Amino acid sequence: MVDAAPEPKVNMGQPAPRIDGRLKVTGAARYASDMPVANPAFAVLVTSPIAKGKVLSIDPASVLDMPGVLDVLTHQNASGEVKAATMISQGGTASTSIRPLETDQIFHDGQIVAMVVADTFEAARDAAYRLKARYFAERPSAGFDAPGAQERSAKDASEKHEDPQVGDAEQALATADVVVEGWYETPTQHHNPIELFTTTCLWSGAELTVHEPSQTVYGLRAGLAEQLGMDQQDIRIVSRFIGGAFGSKGAITPRTALVAIAARRLGRPVKLVTTRDQGYTVATYRAETRHHVRLGASRDGRLTALSHEGWEVTSRPDAYMVAGTDTTARMYKVPNVFTKVNIVHADRNTPGFMRSPPEVPYMFALESAMDELAFKLDMDPVELRRVNDTMNEPIKGLPYTSRSLMQCYDAAAEAFGWSGRDRRPGSMRDGDWLIGWGCATACYPTQLAPAAARVRYRPQGGVRVETAGHEIGTGAYTVVAQMASEKLGVPLEDVDVVMGDTQLPPAPVAGGSISTASVCSAVALACERIIGRLVARAEPQTTASVGGPGAGLSGWTIAQGKLIGPGGEFHDVGELFKALGAGAIEEYGEFVPHGSSPDALAGLYAGKSGITGGSRLKDRIQYAFGAEFVEVRVHARTREIRAPRLVGAFAAGHIMNPRTARSQLMGGLIWGLGSALHERTEIDVRAARYVNDNLAEYLIPVNADVAEVKVILLSEEDQLVNPSGIKGLGELGNVGTNAAVANAVHHATGKRIRSLPIRIEHLLDA
Template identity: 45%
Template sequence: MADDRMTFEATPTMDIETQDKVESAERAAENGNVGAALSRVDGPLKVTGQARYAADFAVPNPLYAHLVISTVGKGRITAIKDEAARKVKGVRAIYSHANKLDSGSAKFFAAGGQAQQSWEPFAEPDVRFYGETVGLVVAETILAAREAAAALSFDYETSDPAAVFGADGVERQDMPDKTITKGDFTSAFEAAPVKIASDYETAPNVHNAMELFATTAHWVGDKLTVYVPSQWVKGFQIGLAEELGIDEANIEIVCPFVGGGFGGKGSLFTWVSLIAAASRELGRPVKLYVTREQGFTTASFRAETRQRVRLGAGEDGRFQALEHAGEELTSRADNYFVNGQEATVRMYQADAIRTELATIHADRQTPGFMRAPAETPYFFGLESAVDEIARELSMDPVELRIKNDTMVDPVDGVPYTSRSLKECFRQGGEAFGWSNYTPEIGSMNEDEWLIGWGVATSTYPTQMSPCTVRIHLDVTGEARLQVASHDLGTGAYTVLTQAVAEELGIEPSQVRVELGDSRLPPGTIAGGSITTASNVSAIMIACERIRNRLGIEKGSDTDLAAAFDRFGQAGIEEYAEWTPPGAKKDAPKTLYNGKVKIVGGPEEDYTAFAFGAIFSEVRINKYTREIRVPRMTGAFAAGRIMNAKTAKSQYLGGMVWGIGHALHEVAEVDPRTGAYMNDNISEYLVPVNADVPNMDAIIVPEVDDKVNPAGVKGIGEIGIVGVAASIANAVHHATGKRLRRIPIRLDDLVDV
């Protein structure tokens, strides 16, 4: 509603209940903008063990494969010691660079391709990082494959890897073209009466979805079926076709269920073509489990960052100057970066803005998407800095954020399609009990517990991609939606069911949704929180066409049988393509070529973000310094919510990730070798049930009829953003210690 959107004038009070937001909430409620809390339609399969994930598909008479990974961080293979491995009963083949399989590599995804890295496995004897795939064993049984893989070793000519920030030999690549500027930061910062300048660090993280990476390749003649966990079956199909040198029409990628993605299954794994090529050569299906340990290095990860934030404010708290600079680790060959400053500098009004980005090329694997790739690390920096300056200003950290709220993009003045940050803080604060906050350090301590409260802003750009769908409706009212999109646990099966049911005026139980198969009309990559907005927008087009052809109205009590009778056929099928605002008209066609065009966030004509507020309580034991998060409240406004139940789960899941990001997760790199020394989920810690005692997510109603036809913003990633800062801020409140490196562990507090 353009007329609702005005430039927000700072108010000196905590009154954040502005009229437009109240109206938005009321309209949201009236419009049924929060969908029914339908239980997952795929739930019965999941609770009975019948949902088949990649490694669960039975193929006839399979061979088993096992990867062998490098045990040096940099070098080249000089000899293959395979004598013992070949003696293992049941071994059928051992592959490495010396007898390279007939496969190649698709282009790196960040360069417009589909592959997780730019180089081809086994193409050369070089080892680029510790844990790189250097060998593949294929055997009759899973036991023989494991045994032979353990027996296979290599001689290497090695040199010292430069695997971490600061190591001798890393290469810095500045990216001035990524710099965002507004006004003159340097003079504005100098002139600001109150300022802070701080450096922050975030750790390397590994997705560690519960599902092991696994791949089964099954050829029947020249037709190849691949069962592989994927957030992008269409991209996998196109990329794999290129790697194998075959027609893409001969490849089917099957992945109806994904055992957690979080970005880690978004680009084509290096081993998929190896397994397919080995299967082709050996004439039998080949099944691979990548071990948990191997998954740490053979797939992508979230790279470590180092950040500098300089923030200057007036005595009244209004931001006058904001600079956010970041360095991100990447591989030697690929320039992967997330550049979260693009989002951080759009959170608050500021007179002068400046960003800086550099990558540090090191001897590590190529990083990749991981839940809110850009925002997760960079909002730790920004939202910690805002807390620091709130302390300098002696202002309430919520009030300071409200004061700097803006209804237009601070960089270029383009209006937000909607922005309900104030309402998130109001509702979240009320639920959390923020009015009881006392700002003095340690003022809320009890007995042997140091207690602190912290807040942070959360956000995620509303992104969309082109999408195609096919919908079939028959005279009995049964509908079928087909789209090569994915349900990673996000609830896509369920919300797309609800969307079709609503658009066609039928019951959810009458809708069947088919996802996760590359033969289906190309849908969305399951990344960037784009699935619901994009798929529902396409569904709306297809359903409207069906309604038009049948001559029925949306929302009316329709006699479908009569309509079909008039139509003269027992069924009707529609294919639709949706192009998001800001994308080229032919964008849906490129989906067929394995290209993804994601638009949204800051665009020329609009700025689209979802917002949230995170409130955290930490308790730190006075003696053990153990840090726990007994309470957390998140309040999120993300446009239309299709399903209150699955949406809450998405938010809560993101918040749990935030606890891990803040307190647990770090892949510990031994700088001498580049090896991850905690490459298991016993020592790479993720939160367990006992770490999450009391957590709530509030759905803040919001109507956004500008962002896309569905009015939907993405919710899969916003939950994690800001959580780490809210926890770090709470740790500061409890202890007076400002910790600018995560994860924060008791080591950091033991001397308090």
């Protein structure tokens, strides 16, 4: 084995290469905008140059006589065409309540004010640039501290929100031996997937087909049906591959319905691909946050109090929030906890999910404060976490299904060489470079959702798996195939997987690290039913005694064309098929996770993911954990910052594929490095407009920034999270990395940076 394909440990699958890898590297994989349609027209969006005000006039006639121009949609001729859709925060799939082209009112910079459609993309783009529009601009509120921004508590904004609390944190802080207090900030960040936001719509009578990169094809269908006033069954969404999403393609954006309306008006397919800068305002982003954290502890390091208050920016009309205190309140053993989340309404587009939405900003604040406490106590940061480790969360006392946090710390610390760390800031040096070592906790709730899958098994023709799950670049095709391969005893290359289409059995959103656990559980159920059918033919007396096919048939497996019983007895699968008079067995699996509502499965078919788990459960709490260690080097003269080493150890239950798991976690670590040192969407606070809305000026890590990244996968078994024991890890890797970097910078320089990203100018006086 090599680093890219780690040797499987106990409770891990094989590190199989991606079954769709060849398609992707050869260009044969078709993404949404690649899908061929006959005689398409092309659409280009026109977006607002102001953040607040009104459209005074817009003149479609100024471009309609240009060669090739077919139509111009504005609020003057399309108002009321797009109906309201249920917001994500209310259990729907809409990313914003701002309806496109509904009125002349401008809510944010980059709001859609028109869509030009032409015979060619070039003609549409030219007309969009030439379209004459006049605006009345008002003074916008860009965010925190801006005049006109409105703050309110999350509880007032949403009846569903809870601020976790227990004990008396104020009294405990007042009597604590040691107290640390700090204000922390994280910036606006944008997803910037390589595949832009694209939509192709075509009608066949009253039926609509949409090709769009989506993390939730059933959810997109449900939201679009609301917006267009249609029956969901008359809409088909196709999304075979997604070229990056990270949350930005997990909700319906304002563009989709407009493209569908244009295609219906013209009677021909319409294609739209947004520009890079339009993706900053047409889609969602990670909102900037502020945090006030206070920790109280005894002199031996045991936490006695935690107070965490957070603030998040949202749009003027929407109360979107991520509310990460749900995690920070439960991370360590502390008897007195106070939390509160506030939202600040500003003249911005509505934010949304971005990889590890609540945990990345909120854990940055907590893990930075933990490092400050360790420094004040003159205590090793790893040992501080050890004395506060717990197998029961503190708010309700619920037990963790499994928690291997300290095992992760021990493995990562050993690999990193942590024992060689001198605790004194500025004490480690290599020539002109100040060396700092920092660490932080990684965590992510183990969540699941209902899912369905259809599996067809032929003894000579292999296996076909069908599910409307999503391949967002994480290896979903491969792990789904592996589950069927393992259950039915066929080579991986004999498994065909079809995904990303509402004509297939429903699957939940590919977000919240739920896909592998949820979809693979449905596939496993279907495979077990196939085995049950064969056992019923081979051993009818067995199935009769346990209640029929598929019931209580543990110990029965298929391998090398044989159905093998728990006692070693076996039957030839080919002969069983002959006896059944069948050329194939097809079974349907519907997985419903523990803690789901009674109507969760019906909701799945209606486009609702029905996510449960994490801290939502009444009888237990489910999380995956990790520990991350970072070395930074700060030049003594120039204050240039480098991070030559990142080490992370992670425990996430059953690992379906160590190769794809390592890739996911490595990507998370690198993204976390970018969160700490690079990523920030710059905002002109006077105009409430994004400044660096392109890949040239939006800074992300490149190869030169990432010298060594080591991922350690720990063996962990969890029998409670789901039948397969899969926890999910797609979002785990980039939680805590930003704090580990900030902690390392303090160790190198003695200066505590509480606002991200950390830049040279922050260290000039260190």
